[in-house]
Amino acid sequence: MVDDVFDEVGLKVEDLHASYGAVEVLRGLDFEVAAKGVSVILGANGAGKTTTLRAICNMCNTSGKVTLGDDDITRTGTAEIVRKGVAHVPQGRGTFPELSVLDNLMIGAYTRKDKEVKDDVDRWFEIFPRLSERSDQLAGSLSGGEQQMLAVARALMCRPRLLLLDEPSLGLAPLIIEDLFERFTTLNKETGLTMLVVEQNANLALDMADYGYVIESGEITLSGSAEKLKNDPAVQEAYLGA
Amino acid sequence: MTWNFDVLPDFIFNGLSLGAIYGTVALALVLIFKATTLINFATGELAMLGAFLVYVLHMEQGLWLWLSMLLAMLLSAGLGVLIERSLTRPFDPEDHLPVVLITLGLFLIINAVAGDIWNYQVRILTNPFGKFPDWVPSVGGDRFVEVLGSRLKYQSIGIWVTLAVALFVLGLILNKTRAGLAFRAVSSNVESARLVGVHTGRTLGFGWAIASAFGTLGAVLVAPQLGGVNPNMMATILIYALAGAALGGLDSLGGAVLGGILVGLIQAVLVTWGGVVVFGQLYMSILQLAAAFLIILIVLLFRPSGLFGTRRVERV
Amino acid sequence: MSAPLVVVAKDSAEHKRWQYVQWLYLAGFLLLTPLVLEPFEIGKMNRALIMSVAILAVNLVVGFNGMLALGHSAFMGIGAFVTASMVQDENWDYWQVLPVVLIVGFIMGVVIGLPALRVKGLYLALVTIAQAAVFPTLVNIDELGIAARTGGPNGKGVSEEVIAPSYLEWLPGVDGARGGSAYRYWIIVLMLGITLLVITNYLRSRPGRAVLAIRDNEAGAAVYGVNLPVVKTMNFAISASLGSLAGLMWCLDKGFVAGQDFTFLLAIDLIIGLVLGGVGTIQGSLVGGLFVVWVNDLTKRISIPLGLYTLNGDGPLAKAIFGLILILFTFFAPGGIVSLARLVSSKLIKVVPLTPAGEPIEPLSNFDPGMESTRADAAVKLAVVPPVLLAIGWLLMSVNNLIVGVLAFGLRMTILMAPVAMLVGSNELKAHAAGNRPDSVQGPANMARLLGAAGTVFVIVYAVQRFVLNY
């Protein structure tokens, strides 16, 4: 459907099906994320966005083909996929409530063997001072927004090649959201981090993204450059509140 | 029956040392429960097997006792990993029945194999804390010191020190090592643990390993109080440990230890009430086991998450 | 031979005939047991049926409600001791004790179930395992006159034997003295039958359906307004009550109860029977009881020849085998014997459901000459193999009085296979007459019908002969 849209493909998904029990939630998705690019997935509640991200990480019952760079990761275990450089910020709380904030960040770097882990922790504490103040507090006792910050920071601790974000703005104050998305953009520009973002805040997401897909009932119904989607009347009506 | 307060300090010391042992076994239970929300009913039998390993290495092969204990703990840990890998990993941890059946099956098999090899006889195992070593100045006798006009046995002191050291090592492992961090992460949130690249299966194996080692330690410590090792030695101990774990909170490691100690104390007080004095040997009065059962019921009735449980216990 | 031997439409005469065969097997089994077996073997059968009742009780919680109950030995013990005490000390009749035992069991179930079932997770398993461990020691408590009632460590005997009233002398197996295990067998069968009736109806009732709904989808059941703790506790209490009934039957059968009969090991035996038979099926509980007693017995007999450790003829072998069974069944046959049997019977007979209009939803035969004839061939084999085994056994026995096993095996196979072969044969002939089979099927089908009929007649004659011999 969107074959060879990009010069270099970061993530390629072909004919992806997923089901919970007998219910088929994804019904053959094909899409790509350009290497070093940012793609966004839009869709109504229950369309299957979260399931798409979970399927990429092999966290549910799937069939189809998922390729990361040149690697076929369709049958690879979740932990191994992470080791190949995929970080996933799950929807809601992806933190470890019984671990301290610091330990949450440390476990985020579980796959890393280099010496710069401490520096990265400091960097994230700089970015999110609220976390720094609470570094010994249990993550479960953080506020929802603080947990969301922690989840993002934790995911980036593994220095991923590909970042999957499931509604990162959920529950955050508007100012923080803007700040966060600015950081994502900087990360993308500076380090060339590939991103696949699921977002309800379509305006913000399309600003950051260079390509977008719209999912309805487990199928891709629309795709195109971020500009094109922004100007699409259907998208405007459904997701941009125009 | 009447209260017999003269012997109370004796029994409190006794209760504290027994309780420490229950705490050790409860720890083995909780280590696995925390990570999987499963109760390993073979914990006691694995521990018994570990004690017999010490018996074989020390009494039969003549190895130094502490070395035998260390080796037995390592071997138990290996067995724990093996069991996790081969018998429990294929099953969905959310579905309790199969894994509980597997642990019950293990309970039967280990007990039967031990019974066939060692014939259900009590076999004497050297008490690691029988007599004070020579370099300790004598303050009362060579097996106890006088405290509050009562005898504080060397055995009790030894058990406390051993447990303290073991807990310290466990704390180091869990808090300072990568594997320990991974274990805590898996206990806290399995899905997120996978999402940071933790191999949950291997980590659970690690939990089984530590749990088995701790069980073995508990069995070796309790053996002298039972007169030695035998294949059924852990049957009642496991019930006390279960009560201790429930009392402390099934998902709290510290709670397990404190819960075990509390159970030991309650047991000691009950013996005082019974007015029966049996020195040296663990006195299993009828009421004591019933007390363990009652503790579980009362905890469930009034505080299902236990005294120190952290995870909110879901009401249905 | 992957196609089923016989395909019948649901509720057709054909289907009914197969159901009659099943009932005949069951009736034959029940009737022949006291006739064919020696008195001590009837005693074992009694134990097995009592175990079946207890396993059914466990099944009610584990299989039908999805909760883990591991301590039903204690409920059995309570039932047994209450019975022994009332019958021996108060001179009550067993029938008078029955309601008391049921009520006591129910109350115990509420007391233990309520705290444990309010919270999610393995707490019921925790409590019940402790309960099983504690029960044997409680019996020995001197306070409150408990030990006096229970006999303490010595156990309690009931001195009066259960004797058949004169108007029941005619019961198969009951001898002139009107006592013995055969009469108790019939009481137990009656109680088991009533239990089955009550339980199947309970599971079909509104509360029963709530119990099943909780097992299948707890959150969903709660959404539909099922009061989870109450339904679970009631179900557990009914199960405890049933467990106590098994205890009453135990006392009635053995006339002696002791604390060490009701240990954790008995509780595990119940779990094993449950898994072995099939979790969540009524038939499974029945089969499970038989197998537990049978395996226990078998291991006792082979422990000494195998040179394994035994104490009073009782060794750890049974435990090892049960442990292995638990693990192997959990891995390879989680549905138990019942699911294996269903697998076999699905090869044997396929029941095609009907459309609302009363037509089979799929054709009873897709005519395929090559394949169809194999059914008749298979039926011939079914009919031929058991008698051949029987004959070999006979021959070997006359030569050398050793090979009784082959004979007994052949006989049992004949009992099982001959009626089946006969029915398959006539089924194929009918299909041929309806134009659904090639002519080549006629020969084997006729043969199967003939041999099967012969085998069936032989079995009937054999049974009648045993019956006559016994009177």
Ligand SMILES: Nc1ncnc2c1ncn2[C@@H]1O[C@H](COP(=O)(O)OP(=O)(O)OP(=O)(O)O)[C@@H](O)[C@H]1O
């Ligand atoms: N664990 C599950 N079991 C059964 N069905 C599920 C499960 N998770 C999701 N579903 C179903 O799959 C469908 C898609 O869910 P998904 O979470 O992917 O939606 P989504 O697009 O992320 O929605 P939202 O915007 O609300 O987060 C929904 O209909 C949901 O009910």
Ligand SMILES: [Mg+2]
């Ligand atoms: Mg979602």
